[in-house]
Amino acid sequence: xxxxxxxxxxxLSTAQSVPTFDVSTPKGIDFVLENSPTPKKYLIETMPGGxxxxxxxxxGLLDVFLVNGGKITPNMPxxxxxxxxNPKYWNRLYRQNKDGSFTDVTExxxxxxxGNGNYGMGVAVGDFDNDGYPDLYVTSxxxxxxxxxNGDGTFTxxxxxxxxxxGGWSESAGFFDYDNDxxxxxxxxxYMEWDPAHNKDCGGFFHTYCPPAEYPATTNILYHNNHDGTFTxxxxxxxxxxxxxxxxxxxxxDYDNDxxxDIMVANDAMQEFLFHNNKNGTFxxxxxxxxxxxxxxxxxxxxxxxxxxDYDNDxLPDVVITDLARQVYALFHNDGNxxxxxxxxxxxxxxxxxxxxxxxxxxxDFDNDGxxxLFVVQSHVMDNVDQVTPAIHYLQAPMLAFNRQGHFELGxxxxxxxxxxRGAAFGDINNDGWMDVIEAVLxxxxxLFRNRGGSAHWLxxxxxxxxxxxxxxxxxxxxNGQTQFAAxxxxxxxxxxxxxxxxxxxxxxxxxxxxxxSGTHQVLKGVQADQILEVREPEKx
Amino acid sequence: xxxxxVLFLAMQAAAQxxxxxxxxxxxxxxxxxNDKAIQEFKKAIELDPSSxxxxxxxxxxxxxxxxxxxxxxxxxxxxxxxxxMSTVHKPLSYALLTAGYAAEAIPQFQISGDKAGxxxxxxxxxxxxxxxxxxxxxxxxxxxxxDMMYYLARATGLLSKQLYDNLLAExxxxxxxxxxxxxxxxxxxQEQEAEAHYQAALxxxxxxxxxxxxxxxxxxxxxxxxxxxxxxxxxxxxxPGNAEAAYRxxxxxxxxxxxxxARVELERANRLLPDMPExxxxxxxxxxxxxxxxxxxxxxxxxxxxEKTGExxxxxxxxxxxxxxxxxxxxxxxxEMQIFQEAKQPQKQQ
Numbered sequence: 001x002x003x004x005x006x007x008x009x010x011x012l013s014t015a016q017s018v019p020t021f022d023v024s025t026p027k028g029i030d031f032v033l034e035n036s037p038t039p040k041k042y043l044i045e046t047m048p049g050g051x052x053x054x055x056x057x058x059x060g061l062l063d064v065f066l067v068n069g070g071k072i073t074p075n076m077p078x079x080x081x082x083x084x085x086n087p088k089y090w091n092r093l094y095r096q097n098k099d100g101s102f103t104d105v106t107e108x109x110x111x112x113x114x115g116n117g118n119y120g121m122g123v124a125v126g127d128f129d130n131d132g133y134p135d136l137y138v139t140s141x142x143x144x145x146x147x148x149x150n151g152d153g154t155f156t157x158x159x160x161x162x163x164x165x166x167g168g169w170s171e172s173a174g175f176f177d178y179d180n181d182x183x184x185x186x187x188x189x190x191y192m193e194w195d196p197a198h199n200k201d202c203g204g205f206f207h208t209y210c211p212p213a214e215y216p217a218t219t220n221i222l223y224h225n226n227h228d229g230t231f232t233x234x235x236x237x238x239x240x241x242x243x244x245x246x247x248x249x250x251x252x253x254d255y256d257n258d259x260x261x262d263i264m265v266a267n268d269a270m271q272e273f274l275f276h277n278n279k280n281g282t283f284x285x286x287x288x289x290x291x292x293x294x295x296x297x298x299x300x301x302x303x304x305x306x307x308x309x310d311y312d313n314d315x316l317p318d319v320v321i322t323d324l325a326r327q328v329y330a331l332f333h334n335d336g337n338x339x340x341x342x343x344x345x346x347x348x349x350x351x352x353x354x355x356x357x358x359x360x361x362x363x364x365d366f367d368n369d370g371x372x373x374l375f376v377v378q379s380h381v382m383d384n385v386d387q388v389t390p391a392i393h394y395l396q397a398p399m400l401a402f403n404r405q406g407h408f409e410l411g412x413x414x415x416x417x418x419x420x421x422r423g424a425a426f427g428d429i430n431n432d433g434w435m436d437v438i439e440a441v442l443x444x445x446x447x448l449f450r451n452r453g454g455s456a457h458w459l460x461x462x463x464x465x466x467x468x469x470x471x472x473x474x475x476x477x478x479x480n481g482q483t484q485f486a487a488x489x490x491x492x493x494x495x496x497x498x499x500x501x502x503x504x505x506x507x508x509x510x511x512x513x514x515x516x517x518s519g520t521h522q523v524l525k526g527v528q529a530d531q532i533l534e535v536r537e538p539e540k541x
Numbered sequence: 542x543x544x545x546x547v548l549f550l551a552m553q554a555a556a557q558x559x560x561x562x563x564x565x566x567x568x569x570x571x572x573x574x575n576d577k578a579i580q581e582f583k584k585a586i587e588l589d590p591s592s593x594x595x596x597x598x599x600x601x602x603x604x605x606x607x608x609x610x611x612x613x614x615x616x617x618x619x620x621x622x623x624x625x626m627s628t629v630h631k632p633l634s635y636a637l638l639t640a641g642y643a644a645e646a647i648p649q650f651q652i653s654g655d656k657a658g659x660x661x662x663x664x665x666x667x668x669x670x671x672x673x674x675x676x677x678x679x680x681x682x683x684x685x686x687x688d689m690m691y692y693l694a695r696a697t698g699l700l701s702k703q704l705y706d707n708l709l710a711e712x713x714x715x716x717x718x719x720x721x722x723x724x725x726x727x728x729x730x731q732e733q734e735a736e737a738h739y740q741a742a743l744x745x746x747x748x749x750x751x752x753x754x755x756x757x758x759x760x761x762x763x764x765x766x767x768x769x770x771x772x773x774x775x776x777x778x779x780x781p782g783n784a785e786a787a788y789r790x791x792x793x794x795x796x797x798x799x800x801x802x803a804r805v806e807l808e809r810a811n812r813l814l815p816d817m818p819e820x821x822x823x824x825x826x827x828x829x830x831x832x833x834x835x836x837x838x839x840x841x842x843x844x845x846x847x848e849k850t851g852e853x854x855x856x857x858x859x860x861x862x863x864x865x866x867x868x869x870x871x872x873x874x875x876x877e878m879q880i881f882q883e884a885k886q887p888q889k890q891q
Contacts, residue, residue: 288878291863296826298859298881326764339866345798346830354764354796391732391763 018402019367019434019454021414025445026438028102029064031092033422035442036072037383041209042199044141044169045072046381047191047248050122050493051360051440053427054134056109057153061096062427062497064438065111066446067138068092070119076196080142084114091120091138100430110154111136111147118142122423122493126175126184128225130470137186139170139493144188148229164223164231169194174489176252176261177469179281180517183225184469187240187263187489189247190218208382212268212302217244220265224281239275239282246270251308251490253317254476255290256338259519261474264292266303266321272330274319289339292319292332296342301327302381305424305492309363310334310483311347311372312406317485320349322358322376322492325392329353329376348408349374352401355392357381359492360424364435366411368456368503370482371403375413375449377421377439395419398439398449414449427497433458433530435501440494457504457529459512466537467518471498474517479510479527504529559588559595566598570605578602582615593623604632609639631655638662656682661692669700716746720755727759735759748779754786761789766796784814792823800830818844822853825860834864855884 037045052065070082070089083089093109094102106112114120118140125134133149143165147155159165169191175184193216202210219241223231235241240263249266256262260277267273271293275283287293294300301323311318316334323329328350332340344350358376366373378396385392395418401408420442429436434451441447459479463472463486475486479502488495504510512524516537527533566581582599585592600616603609616633619626634649638658643665650659660675676693683689705721712718723738739756742749757772773790780786791806804827810820825840841857848854858881865874 289866289874291866294859296829296860296863297856298885328764335867343798345796346800348798350796350798351764351766354766390730 018411020412020452021400021437021449022452023413023415023417023447023449026064026094026102026448027100028097028104029066029092029094029446029448030104031066031068031094032088032445033066033068033440033442034071034089035069037443038072038074039207040074040196040199041201041207042072042076042196043194043209043215044119045069046209046383046442047171048119048121048422048442048493049440050120050139050172050423050495051425051438051446052123052125052136052488052495053425053429053438053497054125054136054488054495056093056134056149057095058133060431061098062429063096064094064102064425064446065123065125065136066092066094066440067120067123067423067493068114070114072119078197079117080119080196081116082119082142084116084118084120087112090114096429105153108153110156114138114140115143115145118145121170122172123495124173124175124186125488125495125498126186126473127470128175128184128186129229130183130465132470134471134498137164137173137175139166139173139188141169141194143167144170144173158229161229162231163233164188166190166221168218170221171247172249172489172491172493174250174252174487174495175471175473176263176487176489177225177474177517178222178261178263178277178283179224180260180468180474180519181225181227182465182467182469182518183227184471184473185225186223186231187250187252188221188223189250189265190220191248191268192216192246193218203382203384203388206384206388208384208388212246212270215246217246217270219244220247220250222283234281237281239284243273243285245273247273248304249306249321249490249492251306251319252474252487253308253485254474255308255317255334257316257476259515259517261517264306264308264319266306267300268304269302270300272300272303272319272321286338291335291342292340295327295330295344301330303330305359305361305376305490307361307363307490308487309372309485309490311363311374311403313371313482315478315483317483318363320361320363320374322361324357325355325380327354329356329358329374347406349401352399352408352410356399357392357396358399359422360439360494361491362424362426362437362496364426365403365482365501365503366400366435366451367402367454368434368458368505370480370503370505371405372482373403373411374401374408375399375424375426375437376401377424377437379418379420379422379442383420393418396421398437415447419444419447422492423494424491425494425496426491428460428499428501428532431460431532433460433501433532457506457508459502459504459510459527459529460532461500461502461512461514462532462534463498463500463514464534464536465516465518466539467520468516468537472514472516472535472537473498475500476515478513478515480504480507499532559585559592562588563592563595563598566595566602570598570602573605575602575606579606586615591622593619593626596622597626597629600629600636601632604636609636612636613640613642627652634658634662638665657689657692660696664692664696664699669696669703672696673700716742716749716752719745720749720752723759724755727755727762732759732763747775750780751776753779754783754789757789757793761793764796766793769793770797782813784810784817784820787813788817788820788823791820791827795823795827795830800827803827804831816843816847818847818853821847822856822860825857829860829864834868837864850884855881858884 048069049067122139124137136147148158173188200210222240246268263275265273274287305322319332321330333343357380361376363372398413400411400413402411423440434453437449465472514522562585569578585595596615596619600612603612631653637646643662657679663672680689719742726735753772753776757769760769770793776786787810794803807824828837844857862877
C-alpha cells in the first residue's frame with residue numbers, strides 16, 4: 001500500500017520549489033494581544049490567544065478574527081472582571097479588502113463585548129446551523145461564547161440559548177460532526193482547575209509560572225448539536241468526561257478509516273488522549289493501546305498544539321504534537337492497524353526541534369510539492385526562562401520544516417525575529433494557491449506570513465456539504481495520492497481556512513475523490529490544477 | 542541533740558576525703574548528673590590538687606555537658622600530672638577539635654589512633670591529602686556512617702578543587718587546564734565558554750583522552766546531535782575500548798533517527814562493558830526500530846532483570862508493551878503496560 005502510493009507522489013515532487021514568505025503585520029490590523037503579565041505569574045497570562053481565518057461574509061476573501069486576553073492586575077479583586085468592555089481588551093474581527101488590506105469591523109459585526117469576567121483564549125469556526133455562514137465559538141477562562149453569523153455582516157451572541165458556555169478554563173475547541181448526522185458538534189478542551197486565589201508561584205528566586213501538575217486536572221466537553229440551534233452536553237454519556245486531563249489542543253481525523261471522526265487531544269505533561277469514535281455516540285480513549293499516549297520512552301510531553309494529518313502520503317493520518325524545549329515535537333506515525341509508532345527521530349524532527357517550544361502548528365504543503373510540511377509558531381511558556389535556563393529562550397522565531405518524502409529539513413519561514421507566539425491559523429489569504437500563515441503574539445501585533453509562491457501546481461477545494469454538514473468537515477479527500485481531512489480545527493487555540501488544499505508539484509491535473517461524512521463517495525477525474533474549485537456533495541450518491 | 546552533732550561531724554569528715562568526692566563524681570557521671578559530677582570533681586581537686594584522675598573526671602564531666610572548651614584545661618592538666626594516662630588523649634582530642642583547635646587536636650588523635658577524628662582535623666587544617674586517606678579508612682570501618690560519608694565527600698571535593706586550582710594557576714595554557722576549565726564552565730551551564738575551552742584543549746592535543754567525549758556530551762545537552770556524534774566518533778578512535786564513547790555515540794545516532802548505526806554502536810558498547818542497563822535499554826529501542834522484536838525483547842528483559850524498578854525498568858516495560866502489541870500479543874502487551882503504569886503511579890495525574 002505504501003509503495004503503491006509513494007510512486008506518483010515521488011513523480012510529482014520533481015518540480016520541487018522552495019517558497020519564501022513576506023512577514024509583516026497586515027495593513028489595517030492594529031490588534032494587540034493583551035495578556036497583561038504580572039509579577040504574580042497568574043498562569044492564564046501566558047496561554048492566550050487564538051486566531052481564525054474565515055470568510056465571514058462569503059466574499060471569497062479570508063477574514064481574520066483575533067481573540068484577546070484581558071486586563072489582569074497583581075491582586076485581582078473578586079469577582080474577576082478582566083475589563084473586557086474596554087476596547088483595548090476586545091476580541092477583533094478584521095474584514096479583508098480586495099487590495100489585501102484589512103478593516104476593523106468588530107463593532108459593526110456585534111463582536112465588541114466579550115463579556116467581563118471572561119479572559120479570552122481561543123476560537124473555533126463552523127457553520128453549526130448549516131445556513132452557509134461561518135459561526136464563531138470563543139473560548140475563555142470564564143464563560144465561552146457562541147456567536148451566530150446572521151449572514152448580513154453581523155453576529156448574535158446565542159451562547160445561552162445554545163447551552164455551550166462551559167465554564168472553567170477552556171482552551172482549544174473545534175467543530176466536527178462525530179455522529180455524521182449532518183450537523184456540526186463541538187469539542188472543547190479544558191486545561192485545569194485553576195483560579196487566581198489558588199495560583200501558585202514556582203521557581204523560588206526567579207518566580208516562574210508553575211508546571212501544570214501543580215493544579216488539578218479537569219474534564220473536556222463534548223456538545224452534541226440538536227439541529228435546532230441548541231446543543232446538549234454529552235461529555236459523560238459519550239465517555240469523553242471519563243478521563244480528566246490538562247488539555248490544550250485538539251484535532252480531528254478518522255485514523256482507522258471507519259467513516260467516523262476520531263479526536264486527538266494534546267495534553268500538557270501527561271499522557272495524550274486519542275478518543276476512538278465507537279460509531280454509536282460514544283468514544284473510547286485508546287491512546288496507550290494505540291501507541292500515541294507517550295514517546296517511545298514512555299515519557300509524556302508538554303503537549304500544546306496538535307495536528308492530525310498524513311505526513312507520509314500513505315493515506316493514513318499521523319499525529320504531530322508541539323511541546324516544550326528539551327523535549328522534541330512528537331510525531332506519531334499511523335501504522336495502519338489502529339496503532340502508531342513514535343517517529344520524531346527518524347523523520348529528523350528530533351534534531352530540528354529539541355531546543356524549540358511550539359504552540360500553533362500545521363502539517364500543510366507550503367511548497368506545493370505534494371508533501372505536507374510542518375510550520376510551527378514558537379515561544380517558551382515561561383517569560384523568564386532565559387534567566388532560569390540560559391540555553392532556552394522565551395522568544396523564538398517560527399520553524400518551517402519542509403517535508404522531503406517523509407524526512408523533514410529546515411526551511412526559511414521568512415523571519416528569524418523571535419517573538420512570543422501562541423495561536424496560529426493557516427490558509428490561502430490571497431487565493432493564489434500558496435498557503436499563508438497568521439500568528440498571534442503575546443503583547444504584540446499578529447504577524448502574517450505571505451507565501452510568495454513558486455512554479456508548482458496546486459488545487460484548492462471548497463467543500464459544500466448537502467447531506468453532510470454544510471462545511472464538509474470530516475470529508476476525507478484524496479488527490480493524486482495525497483489525503484486531506486476537511487477540518488478547521490487543529491493547531492493551538494485557532495481555526496484555519498476550511499478549504500482543502502493540495503500541492504500538485506508538476507501535475508497539471510488531479511484525480512480527486514471525496515468521501516463525505518454522509519457516506520457519499522464522489523469522484524472527479526482530471527480536475528484542472530491551479531484553481532479554487534467548489535465541490536458540492538451530490539444529492540444522490 | 543548529741544546524735545545530730547555526731548552525724549554532722551561524720552559528714553564533715555566524709556567531705557574532707559578526696560576519694561569519696563572522686564567516687565561521687567564518677568557515680569554522678571554515670572547517672573548523667575553532669576552538674577553534680579562537676580562539683581564533686583572540683584571538690585576532689587580542691588582536696589587533692591595532684592589527682593590526675595580528678596582532673597580527668599572533671600574534663601569528662603564538661604565533655605558530657607557539651608562544654609568542650611571548658612574540658613580542655615582539666616584534661617591537659619591530667620596529662621601533665623600523669624603523662625602515662627592514655628585514656629585522656631581521646632576526649633582531649635575531640636574537645637580540642639570541637640572547640641576549633643584542629644591543629645592541636647591532631648597529635649592527640651595520632652596517639653589515640655582515631656582515623657575519623659584525624660581525618661576531620663586534617664580536613665579543617667587543609668591537609669586534604671591526608672584527610673582523604675584517613676577518612677577513607679574511617680569509612681571502611683564504618684561504611685554506613687553518614688558523617689563519615691559527608692566528611693570524605695567534602696574532603697575529596699576540596700582536594701579536587703585544590704588540584705584543579707593548582708593546575709590552572711601553574712599550567713594555565715596546558716591542554717589539561719583547558720579541559721578542567723571547560724568542565725567547570727559546563728557544570729555552571731556556561732556552554733559557550735565550555736565549548737571554547739574544550740576546543741582549545743583539543744587544538745593543543747587532538748588525541749587528549751576523554752576530551753572529545755566531554756565535548757560531545759556538552760553538545761548533547763544542547764541537543765546538537767550531529768556535532769555530538771562527530772565528537773563521539775573521534776573519541777571512539779582515540780579510545781576504541783571506551784564503552785561510554787560507544788554508548789553515547791549510539792544514543793546520538795538514535796536521536797538522529799539512525800537506528801541501524803545506533804544498534805551497531807550500542808552492541809559494541811555492550812560487548813565492551815556488558816550488562817549496563819542504560820546500554821541495554823537503548824539497544825532494545827534500536828532493535829525495535831529495526832523491527833528486530835526478538836532482540837529488542839531480549840535486551841529489555843535483561844534490563845528488567847538487572848533493575849527491577851526505576852526509570853529504565855519502566856521504559857523497558859513500556860517498550861515491551863509496544864512490540865507485543867505490534868506482534869498481536871495483546872495479553873502480553875496489556876501485562877507490560879499494566880506494570881509500566883504501576884511503575885509510574887507516583888506521577889499519575891489527578
